[in-house]
Amino acid sequence: MTDSEAKSRAAELRALIEKANHDYYDLHRPTVGDRDYDMWERELLQLEDAFPFLKSEDSPVRRVAGGLQDGFKKVRHDPPMQSLDKTHAKGELVEFDSFIGKSVSSFSYVIEPKVDGVSLSLKYSDRVLVTAATRGNGTVGDDITANVLTIATIPRRLPPSAPSELEVRGEAYMTREGFLALNARQAAEGLEEFANPRNACAGSLKQLDPNVTSSRPLDVVIYNAGGVGCDGFSNHTEMIKGFAEWGLPTTPWIKKADNINEVLSAIDELENLRHTFAFEIDGAVVKINERGLYDILGSTAHGPRWARAYKYAPERAETVVEDITVQVGRTGILTPVAELKSVFLAGSTISRSTLHNEDQILRQDIRIGDHVWIVKAGDVIPAVDSVIVEKRTGAERVFKMPSKCPVCGGDVRREEGEVALRCVNPGCSAQLCRRLEH
Numbered sequence: 001m002t003d004s005e006a007k008s009r010a011a012e013l014r015a016l017i018e019k020a021n022h023d024y025y026d027l028h029r030p031t032v033g034d035r036d037y038d039m040w041e042r043e044l045l046q047l048e049d050a051f052p053f054l055k056s057e058d059s060p061v062r063r064v065a066g067g068l069q070d071g072f073k074k075v076r077h078d079p080p081m082q083s084l085d086k087t088h089a090k091g092e093l094v095e096f097d098s099f100i101g102k103s104v105s106s107f108s109y110v111i112e113p114k115v116d117g118v119s120l121s122l123k124y125s126d127r128v129l130v131t132a133a134t135r136g137n138g139t140v141g142d143d144i145t146a147n148v149l150t151i152a153t154i155p156r157r158l159p160p161s162a163p164s165e166l167e168v169r170g171e172a173y174m175t176r177e178g179f180l181a182l183n184a185r186q187a188a189e190g191l192e193e194f195a196n197p198r199n200a201c202a203g204s205l206k207q208l209d210p211n212v213t214s215s216r217p218l219d220v221v222i223y224n225a226g227g228v229g230c231d232g233f234s235n236h237t238e239m240i241k242g243f244a245e246w247g248l249p250t251t252p253w254i255k256k257a258d259n260i261n262e263v264l265s266a267i268d269e270l271e272n273l274r275h276t277f278a279f280e281i282d283g284a285v286v287k288i289n290e291r292g293l294y295d296i297l298g299s300t301a302h303g304p305r306w307a308r309a310y311k312y313a314p315e316r317a318e319t320v321v322e323d324i325t326v327q328v329g330r331t332g333i334l335t336p337v338a339e340l341k342s343v344f345l346a347g348s349t350i351s352r353s354t355l356h357n358e359d360q361i362l363r364q365d366i367r368i369g370d371h372v373w374i375v376k377a378g379d380v381i382p383a384v385d386s387v388i389v390e391k392r393t394g395a396e397r398v399f400k401m402p403s404k405c406p407v408c409g410g411d412v413r414r415e416e417g418e419v420a421l422r423c424v425n426p427g428c429s430a431q432l433c434r435r436l437e438h
C-alpha cells in the first residue's frame with residue numbers, strides 16, 4: 001500500500017468511526033454492528049502503526065469516544081478514565097502474556113465478565129456519595145449524580161470501615177428483563193424502542209429529568225479503583241472483596257488464574273455462562289491481579305498495559321429479508337416487520353423480526369431481498385443487525401410505509417414527537433382485535 005492509499009483509507013475509516021460514534025453516543029441510535037465497528041477500529045490502528053505519519057491526537061482510535069452532552073455539569077477525571085485494548089483472538093492473549101512475562105517476574109491473573117454497559121465514576125466524600133460521572137472523553141465526563149442517585153443498589157453512604165475519601169469506577173447496565181419491559185412500554189406509547197440494553201442504559205443516564213431515570217431498571221457493577229482510597233489493596237481480588245464489604249455492587253463472577261492456560265479456560269467457562277447473567281456481557285476482561293505492578297506496566301494511549309478485553313463473537317446468523325409487511329397494533333401503531341427466510345439462532349428458529357419504524361429502516365438501509373445479519377437484542381428479541389451490502393444484486397426493493405392502513409384502508413398519521421405512524425380509524429378491525437386480545 002502506498003502512502004497516499006493508506007492516507008485515503010485512513011480518512012475513510014475515521015469518517016466511518018466518527019459517524020458511528022455520533023450515532024451511538026450522541027443520538028443513542030447505533031447504526032453499525034459491534035463487529036464492523038471493531039474491524040474498522042482495528043484496521044485504522046494497524047494503518048496508523050504501519051504509516052506513523054497518519055497518527056494524530058484526534059484520531060478516533062487515540063482518544064476515548066463517549067461524547068459529552070449539553071445540560072450536564074462537567075467533572076474532571078484524575079487519573080483519566082481509560083479504555084481497554086480489545087482482541088478477538090486467543091493468540092493475542094498469549095502474546096499479551098509473554099509481553100507481561102518479559103516486563104515483570106511474578107504475577108497472576110483475574111478474569112471478569114466484560115459488562116456491556118456505560119462506564120461510570122463514583123466519588124464518596126466523608127463516606128457520602130457526592131459525585132457520579134460518565135466517562136465522557138476520558139478526561140472530562142458529565143455529572144449525572146442526580147440520575148445515579150435513583151439507582152437503588154448504589155449506597156448513598158459507606159460504612160466506617162471504608163476510607164472517608166474514595167473514588168471507584170464501574171459499569172452501569174440495564175438488565176435484560178428490564179430492557180424488554182421498557183421496550184414494550186416504549187412501543188405501546190408509540191415512542192422509539194432502544195436497540196439494546198446498553199443503549200437503553202446510556203439513554204436513561206443522560207436524562208435531564210431524574211424522574212425518568214428512576215423509572216428505568218438500572219444497576220451497577222464496580223470493578224476498578226478510581227483516583228483515591230484504593231491504595232490499601234495489594235491485589236485486585238482483595239479490592240473487589242473490600243468493595244463488596246463496603247456495600248458496593250460487584251461482579252457476580254470472578255476467577256483467579258495462575259497462568260495463560262488457566263486464563264484461556266476461564267474465558268471459555270465464562271462464555272458458556274454468558275446468558276445466565278442478568279446483564280449482557282460482550283466478553284471477558286483479563287487483568288493482572290497484583291496492583292503493585294500497574295505503575296511498572298504503565299499504559300498506552302488506548303488503555304492500561306495490565307489488562308486486556310477479550311471479546312466473544314456475537315451470536316448471529318445470516319438470512320434474507322423475503323418481504324416487509326406492516327402490522328397494526330392495539331393503539332393503531334403501524335409496525336414494519338421483516339419476513340425472514342427461517343434461520344436458527346441461539347436456541348430458536350427465527351422467521352420474523354420487527355423493524356420498529358420507517359426511520360429505523362432508512363437508517364439501516366434495509367431493502368426487500370437483502371442478505372442481513374440477525375442478532376438477538378437483549379439475548380431474546382431477534383433484530384436485524386446489519387445489511388450485507390456486498391451481497392446486493394441490484395434486485396432489492398426499497399420499502400415505503402403505506403399511506404393508508406393496510407387492514408381497514410383508513411387514514412394514517414404521524415403525530416408530533418412520535419416516530420410511529422398510526423391508523424386513526426377508531427373502528428379499524430385490526431385495532432379492535434388487538435384490543436380484545438389485550
Ligand code: IVH
Binds near residue numbers: 081082112119303304
Ligand atoms: S477494567 C482502564 N473491568 O470495558 C479501564 N472494564 O472496552 C479498566 N468494562 O472502559 C477497566 N467490564 O467501561 C474493566 N470487568 C470490567 C469491565 C470493564 C466492562 C468496560 C469499561 C472499559 C471498557 C473497555
